[in-house]
């Protein structure tokens with residue numbers, strides 16, 4: 001027993017200092033907010049949108065990338081002969097409004113998610129209980145959300161916890177494109193959460209269907225069924241992106 005105690009003391013404090021200190025270092029392969037260089041993008045070229053598996057690129061008067069649909073696969077960047085599209089290490093991707101997920105040429109800076117209104121902030125700012133609904137995704141978004149519960153991230157230090165019953169929850173965190181089979185489950189879970197409540201859509205699937213978009217068996221995300229308060233893009237989003245969105249929503253950073 002003594003050895004165990006000594007060993008634990010030697011381990012010290014393992015939870016990251018973020019957000020009161022710097023954010024954890026992201027790996028080189030991390031793909032954050034896309035950037036489109038207007039000087040390099042050729043008018044009329046559609047090579048990027050042609051290869052995009054997420055149908056996330058619209059080419060009209062200018063190229064736009066919808067981060068809500070983006071799978072962060074970088075196929076567009078590879079296909080562009082001008083290297084007009086690149087992926088930054090900006091992890092602050094979450095947004096309160098769907099339109100804020102659209103990236104246009106020359107707009108580099110992130111638009112961090114706005115906080116809840118005063119009434120909801122007063123209720124949830126220091127204690128937010130969430131029921132997670134896994135609505136037919138690939139499980140990667142759930143895995144990255146689960147990471148937040150580990151000792152390194154310790155989500156509960158912010159008063160944010162996942163609960164088993166929607167009756168005990170303040171909101172629903174949804175992953176997956178919402179299959180037709182899961183629609184009823186999501187609706188019932190949402191209804192079982194007492195008012196007022198919030199909804200958080202995590203991942204490309206939950207926002208717009210992700211790689212399953214427009215399939216006959218999916219509902220193309222949570223937006224078509226419940227009102228979403230926070231969109232967290234990514235496929236899957238990095239835990240830091242999810243945490244950043246949650247903390248901004250609760251005005252904790």
Ligand code: SF4
Nearest residue numbers: 052070071073074076
């Ligand atoms: S990175 Fe996003 S925008 Fe680019 S091809 Fe992949 S899904 Fe489409």
Ligand code: SF4
Nearest residue numbers: 137138141203204205
């Ligand atoms: S958004 Fe991507 S990672 Fe998340 S559930 Fe869908 S396919 Fe999986």
